Every structure is written in structure tokens, then in C-alpha cells.
Amino acid sequence: MPKSYSEINQKIKNGDVVVVTAEEMxxxxxxxxxxxxxxxxxxxxxxxxxxxxxxxAFLNFGHSDPPIKLEHVWLNEVHAYHxxxxxxxxxxxxxxxxxxxxDYGGGNVIEDLVSRKSIxxxxxxxxxxxxxxxxxxxxxxxxxxxxxxxCNPRNAYQKYVCAVNSTDKTIYTYMGKLLPNLGNAHYAxxxxxxxxxxxxxxxxxxxxxxxxxxxxxGYVMGxxxxxxxxxxxxxxxxxxxxxxxxxEYLRGVNFEKYGPSMSVGVGIPIPILNENLAxxxxxxxxxIETEVIDYGIPRRNRPVLRKVNYKELKSxxxxxxxxxxxxxxxxxxxxxxxxxxxxKTWIEDGIFFLNPPAENLPxxxxxxxxxxxxxxxxxxxxxxxxxxxxxxxxxxxxxxxIIEENTNHIVIIDKDRYxxxxxxxxxxxxxxxxxxxxxxxxxxxxxxxxxxxxxxxVAARRMKMNDISALPIINDEKQVIGIITSEELM
Amino acid sequence: MLxxxxxxxxxxxxxxxxxxxxxxITFNILKFTTGSSGVNLLLDVPEDKIKMITDALTQNKVxxxxxxxxxxxxxxxxxxxxxxxxCPTDALYFDESLRLKFSYEKCIGCLICLDSCPxxxxxxx
Ligand code: SF4
Ligand code: SF4
Numbered sequence: 072m073p074k075s076y077s078e079i080n081q082k083i084k085n086g087d088v089v090v091v092t093a094e095e096m097x098x099x100x101x102x103x104x105x106x107x108x109x110x111x112x113x114x115x116x117x118x119x120x121x122x123x124x125x126x127x128a129f130l131n132f133g134h135s136d137p138p139i140k141l142e143h144v145w146l147n148e149v150h151a152y153h154x155x156x157x158x159x160x161x162x163x164x165x166x167x168x169x170x171x172x173x174d175y176g177g178g179n180v181i182e183d184l185v186s187r188k189s190i191x192x193x194x195x196x197x198x199x200x201x202x203x204x205x206x207x208x209x210x211x212x213x214x215x216x217x218x219x220x221x222c223n224p225r226n227a228y229q230k231y232v233c234a235v236n237s238t239d240k241t242i243y244t245y246m247g248k249l250l251p252n253l254g255n256a257h258y259a260x261x262x263x264x265x266x267x268x269x270x271x272x273x274x275x276x277x278x279x280x281x282x283x284x285x286x287x288x289g290y291v292m293g294x295x296x297x298x299x300x301x302x303x304x305x306x307x308x309x310x311x312x313x314x315x316x317x318x319e320y321l322r323g324v325n326f327e328k329y330g331p332s333m334s335v336g337v338g339i340p341i342p343i344l345n346e347n348l349a350x351x352x353x354x355x356x357x358x359i360e361t362e363v364i365d366y367g368i369p370r371r372n373r374p375v376l377r378k379v380n381y382k383e384l385k386s387x388x389x390x391x392x393x394x395x396x397x398x399x400x401x402x403x404x405x406x407x408x409x410x411x412x413x414x415k416t417w418i419e420d421g422i423f424f425l426n427p428p429a430e431n432l433p434x435x436x437x438x439x440x441x442x443x444x445x446x447x448x449x450x451x452x453x454x455x456x457x458x459x460x461x462x463x464x465x466x467x468x469x470x471x472x473i474i475e476e477n478t479n480h481i482v483i484i485d486k487d488r489y490x491x492x493x494x495x496x497x498x499x500x501x502x503x504x505x506x507x508x509x510x511x512x513x514x515x516x517x518x519x520x521x522x523x524x525x526x527x528x529v530a531a532r533r534m535k536m537n538d539i540s541a542l543p544i545i546n547d548e549k550q551v552i553g554i555i556t557s558e559e560l561m
Numbered sequence: 562m563l564x565x566x567x568x569x570x571x572x573x574x575x576x577x578x579x580x581x582x583x584x585x586i587t588f589n590i591l592k593f594t595t596g597s598s599g600v601n602l603l604l605d606v607p608e609d610k611i612k613m614i615t616d617a618l619t620q621n622k623v624x625x626x627x628x629x630x631x632x633x634x635x636x637x638x639x640x641x642x643x644x645x646x647x648c649p650t651d652a653l654y655f656d657e658s659l660r661l662k663f664s665y666e667k668c669i670g671c672l673i674c675l676d677s678c679p680x681x682x683x684x685x686x
Pocket of ligand 2: 633637638639640641642643644645661677678679680681682683
């Protein structure tokens with residue numbers, strides 16, 4: 072027997088609604104079957120709590136006297152976006168503070184706001200006849216604002232990938248710290264508790280759906296950015312009144328060498344209108360499949376190393392090519408459960424009602440890559456022949472080559488062209504000044520290299536990060552096949 | 562067996578191994594990583610040999626880090642788990658209710674977790 076929203080809401084009013092969490096629903100459907108579950112269970116609650124970079128808040132400060140038309144706004148030294156009316160702004164969670172950039176950001180400002188801490192507002196203006204004030208420097212708390220609206224263009228990913236790093240260096244990403252040689256793995260999302268996993272055809276979650284957001288009440292505004300329903304990577308655009316929210320469920324996070332973000336708590340109730348929804352909300356971790364992706368390769372299409380499901384991910388260890396890799400989450404499962412339970416209590420206590428969406432989320436949109444008008448250049452397009460010397464030659468020979476070939480970098484190789492090291496014109500000058508005659512006295516052996524098929528920009532960043540001006544290029548056999556210098560990259 | 566902390570060596574890690582092998586003891590390599598500072602080795606060696614080996618390594622210009630440990634600030638921690646996969650000894654782990662726990666006994670002070678926490682809840686002691 073199908074149920075309606077109004078029947079469920081009547082039960083909430085009467086105090087006899089039956090609510091379970093998505094984790095509890097699994098066993099109920101397993102033991103009693105979809106049909107009985109659909110009759111007995113009215114609502115299944117879901118929850119997730121993880122870093123969601125596409126989040127932020129609209130704030131309205133009210134007018135100053137004399138009035139100011141803010142052109143640039145800083146909240147605790149974090150630049151907020153100002154392209155709206157005079158005293159509106161949008162604080163985005165990934166924006167870094169001008170001071171302590173990697174330790175404090177927009178996410179922390181929002182956490183401090185909901186913690187009712189005092190926030191410094193600094194603003195400048197070009198001034199107009201109607202807005203004569205040039206500068207403002209004041210303090211406020213969330214209670215001093217007219218509106219504080221959390222507005223997140225992309226939250227609550229249906230599922231996400233698992234990240235590893237195959238290179239020989241530790242990398243710092245938005246997926247956390249990834250150790251070299253598949254030393255660890257990170258995933259995100261709450262698996263079977265994830266809201267959209269429990270309504271994969273978006274039958275009940277749509278525009279206007281009332282939800283738990285950051286400890287307060289929020290609404291789904293529609294599909295999130297990069298919504299990718301065909302691949303099971305749906306997303307949601309969410310909003311809610313920040314003034315009602317709790318700092319426990321909106322936490323500023325700062326990923327080392329990546330920057331700030333915010334962990335957002337989202338919980339969505341799924342009304343069990345029919346048997347299909349009973350079956351769908353009984354989804355298990357092992358039914359949710361995602362991919363292990365190599366974040367060591369800095370390209371849009373990163374290599375997929377294997378398929379994996381959330382049961383394996385939650386077990387703490389996965390196998391990659393025979394290697395046991397420790398895996399953990401960036402999302403808190405403890406808080407995901409807490410959210411699903413809190414929402415359950417709200418409904419049982421009769422303070423939260425369900426509503427049908429004004430419109431359903433699209434199920435057929437595609438997620439496209441960026442259109443780039445200039446052609447992507449690779450290292451191989453910009454490389455030039457490397458000027459080389461053997462490792463046993465005299466410094467004088469090296470010096471002559473530098474002059475002859477008008478270069479600053481001599482790549483030192485052995486007879487089979489295997490890379491031994493690199494010598495710069497500066498090294499040679501130093502050697503002559505200090506009366507050294509052997510290459511081995513001046514050679515740099517820890518050479519940072521490039522590969523033919525890497526994008527030129529990636530090689531350029533490597534030079535910048537290491538403060539060097541050339542990278543020898545090697546093939547898969549580790550033989551030198553050229554060099555790329557900062558000159559070619561300019 | 563007690564851990565000996567991280568050893569950083571820019572040249573060749575076999576030098577370290579050979580040096581330790583001279584003492585004719587068994588030891589475990591708990592972690593081998595390469596970073597911007599060179600090769601990082603986390604070794605587990607018998608307690609009574611620590612001084613001897615430390616001296617030998619220091620003479621070979623190998624940097625031996627003093628054993629340090631970390632603490633987790635529960636007020637800052639959000640039980641995400643971003644540190645968990647990095648800990649070589651399971652000193653950082655989840656209890657049954659999936660809250661982060663830290664075992665001081667298991668921690669060997671490798672500090673690999675230190676910069677992994679997005680809440681800056683892990684601090685060096
Ligand atoms: S320092 Fe951190 S990673 Fe290392 S053992 Fe202790 S808790 Fe684990
Ligand atoms: S990474 Fe930090 S916040 Fe996350 S569980 Fe570890 S200590 Fe807690």
C-alpha cells in the first residue's frame with residue numbers, strides 16, 4: 072500500500088511515526104522483506120559529514136552611517152566576495168586568510184560565526200555620492216547580521232572516489248596527505264548513510280526538500296554543480312539559515328599545503344512511500360561501488376587502479392596489486408550516524424515534517440570538462456636536446472661545452488645514456504674558484520626530472536617548487552632524451 | 562624492542578643498514594619513505610643497542626631524530642580519520658563508536674600524522 076507525504080506528516084503530528092536510520096533499515100528489510108518494511112517504516116534518515124569545498128554563506132551587515140558601498144571585504148582577514156549590493160557579501164570556505172593562509176580560511180570564519188564569536192569586518196570602498204564612506208573597520212557577531220544564509224553550490228556527493236599516490240613523493244591534496252608508493256588511501260562519504268545513495272533515482276529528494284543542514288533546518292535548492300547522475304555522482308545545492316546552525320556540524324578544516332575547506336553535516340529524510348523506496352533505502356556498503364584513483368598523476372583523467380566498494384573502504388584496508396594499503400576516511404562516520412539519529416529524533420519529536428519536492432532533480436545531465444581554447448602543451452613539445460657529458464670527464468670539458476653550446480645546464484650521463492646527475496654553469500664557476508677539477512665534486516646527483524608526456528605546466532610547477540631552472544627528460548628506461556628549461560616554458 | 566625514531570639520509574640508505582648490521586642484531590624497518598629531506602627510515606631496534614647505533618649513525622652523518630610523541634586535542638578533533646591511514650603502528654584508531662582514540666603506548670613518535678590533520682588537532686609533545 073503506497074503512503075503519501077500527508078499520511079506520514081499526520082503520523083508525525085500524532086506522535087506514532089516510525090523512523091529508522093539508513094543503517095538500521097538494512098536489517099529490517101533483510102529480516103522482514105521490502106513489503107513489510109514499506110508498511111511499517113515511514114521515514115529513513117540519512118547523514119553525512121565531510122569536507123565540502125563548494126560551500127559558503129551570504130551575509131548582510133546592514134548599513135553603516137555614513138553609508139558604505141563595500142568594494143573589498145575581509146572577515147577575520149579572509150577576503151569575502153563582494154559583487155552584490157552595498158553591504159552584502161559571500162564568504163567562501165576555501166578562501167585563505169591573508170595572514171596565516173594555510174591555517175585559517177572561510178570555513179573557520181563560518182565556524183566562528185556559528186560559535187557566536189566576534190568577527191572583525193574590514194572593508195574598503197571607491198565611494199559614491201550615495202555611499203560616501205571609504206573605509207570600515209568594526210566587529211560583529213552573527214546576531215548582529217540581518218541575514219546569514221549558508222548557501223552551498225555543491226554538497227552531499229552521492230559517493231566519492233578513493234585516492235592513493237603511486238609516485239615516490241608524499242603529496243598533499245584535498246584528499247589529505249597521501250604517502251608515496253601507495254602508502255595509504257583516503258576516501259570520503261558515509262557509504263550506506265549517504266543521502267543520495269538512499270534515493271538514487273531522486274524520487275523524493277528535489278527542489279525544496281526540507282533537510283538537516285549544519286545542525287539547523289535547510290533546503291535543497293536543486294542539483295549541485297557537477298551533478299553527474301548517470302555515473303552515480305549526484306550532488307545537491309543546499310541552503311539554510313546559518314543563525315540556527317551549530318558549530319558542531321560546521322567545522323573549518325585546513326588541509327596541509329592545500330588550504331581551507333569546511334566539513335558540513337547534512338541529513339536528509341527519505342519518506343518510505345512505496346516498496347521500491349524500502350528496497351532502495353536498504354542499500355548496503357558493499358552495493359556502493361567507487362574507484363581507487365591515482366592522485367600522483369596530476370591530470371584531469373587520473374588513472375583508475377581498481378574498483379572498490381564502501382564495505383572494503385570501511386574495513387580499513389584494501390588490496391592494490393597485492394599490496395595491503397591502509398585506508399581511512401576524510402568524512403566522519405561518527406558524525407554521519409549522529410546526524411541520522413538527530414534527524415530521526417526531530418521527526419519522532421514532531422518538530423520536523425517532510426515535504427514533496429517542488430521539482431525533481433535531473434537524472435540525465437552530463438558533467439563536462441572545461442573548454443580550453445589553447446592547446447595543451449606537453450614536455451615533448453618543448454624539449455630540446457640535452458647537452459651532455461660523461462661522468463668521468465674533466466671540468467674543463469664541461470666548461471668548454473657550456474660556452475660552445477651557450478647553455479647553463481650540462482646533463483651528466485654514463486655510456487648508455489643513463490642519467491647520473493646535472494652540473495650548472497654556476498657549479499663550474501664555483502669549482503674553478505675553489506680549485507676543484509672533478510665532476511664528482513660538483514655534480515648534483517639528486518636530479519629532478521620530467522617525462523615526455525607530462526603537461527608542460529606540471530613540469531613548470533616542479534621547477535618552481537624546487538627553485539631550479541631545468542629538468543632533464545628521461546624515458547621509461549631512465550635514459551636521457553632531452554632537457555626542458557624555464558626559457559622554453561616562458 | 563623499542564623504536565629508534567626517524568633517520569634522514571640524503572645519500573644511500575644501504576649505508577645505514579650496513580652500519581646497523583655490524584652490530585649483529587635483528588631489527589625491523591617499520592617505514593621507508595622518501596621525502597624532500599631524503600630517505601626517511603623508521604627503525605625498531607633493541608633498547609640496549611640504541612645508544613651504540615645512534616652514535617654509529619651520527620658519526621656517519623646520518624641524522625637521528627630524538628623519539629618524540631604526539632597528543633591529540635579531543636576538542637579540536639572531528640573524528641574524520643584523515644590521520645588514521647598514515648599511522649604505521651595503529652596508535653591512532655577508532656573505538657567501536659567510531660571516535661578517534663590515541664594510544665600513547667603504541668605511538669613511536671614518527672610524526673608522519675602531524676601534518677595530516679585538517680583540524681590541527683595533533684600536536685607534537
Ligand atoms: S607519531 Fe603519529 S603516525 Fe607516528 S606512531 Fe605516533 S600517532 Fe602514529
Ligand atoms: S585527522 Fe585530526 S580531526 Fe581527523 S580524526 Fe585525526 S586527529 Fe581527529
